[in-house]
Amino acid sequence: MDHEDLSRSLPPLSPLSQYINSSTLSVPIIMVIELDSPIEKSKMIEFLRDVFVPINDRFSSIIVTDKKGVQRWKKVEITIEDHIFFPTFPSSGQTLEDYDALLDTYVSKVAMETTSEGGRRPPWEVHAFTYPTSNAKGTIVFKLSHAIGDGYSLMSALFNIYKRADDPSLPVTMPSVVPRPIGGGGSSRWSRIRSFVSMCVNTVTDSALSLLQATLLEDDKTVIRSGKVGVEFEPISISSVTFTLDQIRQVQDKVGGTTVNEVMTGVISYAIQLYIQRTGKVSNGATRMTALVVVNARMLRGFKTIADMLKAHIWGNHFSLLHVALPSTSSDQDLNNVDPLEFIIKAKDELRRKRNSMALYFTSRIWNIISSLKGPEVAAGYVHAIFKNTSISISSLIGPSQKIVIADHPINSFYYTVAGIPQSLIFTIVSYMGKLKVVVRTEREFIDAQVFVSCLKDALEKISDAADDHGKDGKVEFH
CATH class of the missing domain: 3.30.559.10 (Chloramphenicol acetyltransferase-like domain)
Structure with missing residues (x-):
């Protein structure tokens, strides 16, 4: 042929x-x-x-x-x-x-x-x-x-x-959540103008950051980022911790208006700081750490629910990456004197500012332009560099609300992760039957997975305790 x-x-x-x-x-x-x-x-x-x-x-x-x-x-x-x-x-x-x-x-x-x-x-x-x-x-x-x-x-x-599992004749359903739209702003003309200007500014800065992160800008080497060439080929460990959605909702109810992903990004940020403190390898100055948050680009197509999106059978790879700055800790900072809820608030503000941007569109356009000019292998190298130069990745999926069966075998739990990504630390999150499983994929000889999982548990516990002192109302949402 x-x-x-x-x-x-x-x-x-x-x-x-x-x-x-x-x-x-x-x-x-x-x-x-x-x-x-x-x-x-x-x-x-x-x-x-x-x-x-x-x-x-x-x-x-x-x-x-x-x-x-x-x-x-x-x-x-x-x-x-x-x-x-x-x-x-x-x-x-x-x-x-x-x-x-x-x-x-x-x-x-x-x-x-x-x-x-x-x-x-x-x-x-x-x-x-x-x-x-x-x-x-x-x-x-x-x-x-x-x-x-x-x-x-x-x-x-x-x-x-x-x-x-309870009734095979009934359809499997997903949690009743609504994706958060990109953009925003009030109903007044001035609010819309202000929101548009803000989105334009964010688009320029975020697109520039994506370019720099693939070329000149690189995160510092820390206890969560070895920066080793070929780190994607190093042995890995896969660990997990399970939270209940009720635990997450308690934080949402007290902090107010946060999404599950915003809460979990804050929890992960706090856990990283706990891990840095427990290893005793705290930087003498500010440390640059960036998370790549994987965003489902199908949400930009007008779907009103997760179930609608799934039923549309949009196959292939439709995702983009948000560059989210992680808080840094210096040697003179005591985490015991830091309000753990600050990590949730910072994650919420950072993610919402990033969503109020068209960089999600332009990032994939940049990749495709590079591919058309220099070929897909060069574009692949560009994407590889974005991962290599950042510290962690976070991705999440929403699973069924009911217990399900595969090949007549009832499923107790499930989770996922990825390999081949040039990073020492990757998080994947999936919900199922009212529980949230967080998978921690680590570079085996570099990160102590057992200690890190304990830091994740402690992070949510400390955040939950701190949330007891706040009285705002919120609701569960996924972005």
Whole structure:
């Protein structure tokens, strides 16, 4: 087949999908599903073949590159058995804690391995850990190339194939939340003008910051950022902590008007400061630390609810990045004398200022301009540099409100993370059945994951205690 026939017959990957599926930046998504019942191998294979693969052609397609360097999807025949793995471990003399450790090691190993065998099969695989752990009677680990789609693409797929555990005939529902619109301003003419001017200023400054962060501007090396070249290839640890949405709502009710993501960004900011203090490696001066907050760009298309967005089947990668400055702590500052709620307020102000900006649009436009002028590999290097030069990333997903079933296996909990990102510390957050699971992916030999998780727990506890002294009302919202 010549180049012209190839172009006509095979759909191309989106520009963003090509950037994160390149020799410079290759990002897999890891989704871990903890089950309430032991895994039945035959049911899992049947589910993947008859339910999962038919969701979208990308699950039965490989990625090929044409003569112009454009990556395209090519549909192929697949064998399900080539995509599912059943690891074996000693089955006698092992405690649940032993299997916890084995699973953690296995998931970290799977995350760091190359997805697919040289492009000879579609870039996804499933690992069925059939041994009981402290949290599950069996665990399913999905590993998918980010080129297939972002978290909301996958959630959209699962949203349509999951069944409710209480009544399979009823639809799975999401929390009743409304996305916060970008922009704002009052109803008066002067308020609208002021809001427009503010948005223009923010757009220029935020777009310039994105350019600088990929070229000249780099965060300081700290106890959460090694700055090591090739850090994305270093061994990782994956830990998690679970909060209830009621805990988050208590903070919202007292602080007033904050979203769940604003609260969690504040909690993470505070936890970082606690971790810095506990390691004893506090800077003598102000330290530059920046978080990349992953924003679902579908929210900019007028959807009124998360469920509407999921039902629209907008596949692919539709996200952008907000550069959020994290508070710094100097050696002469005592965290015991700092009001923990300041971290929530600063996160709220910073995120809302960033949302009142068109930089979300222009950032992706800049990436595409670079790609059109110099090729997708150069654009991938630009995106890689943005991650490399910042300290952390934070992304979040909203999961179902009810308990759900996959392949007739009830799901106790699930979470996700990513690999291949050149950062020492990455946070992913997902809600499910009234709980919020925060996953901490760390550079194993650099960050003490156990200490950091304890800092996260302490951060929310201290913030909750401080919130008891405030009496403003708020409501739960997701951006």
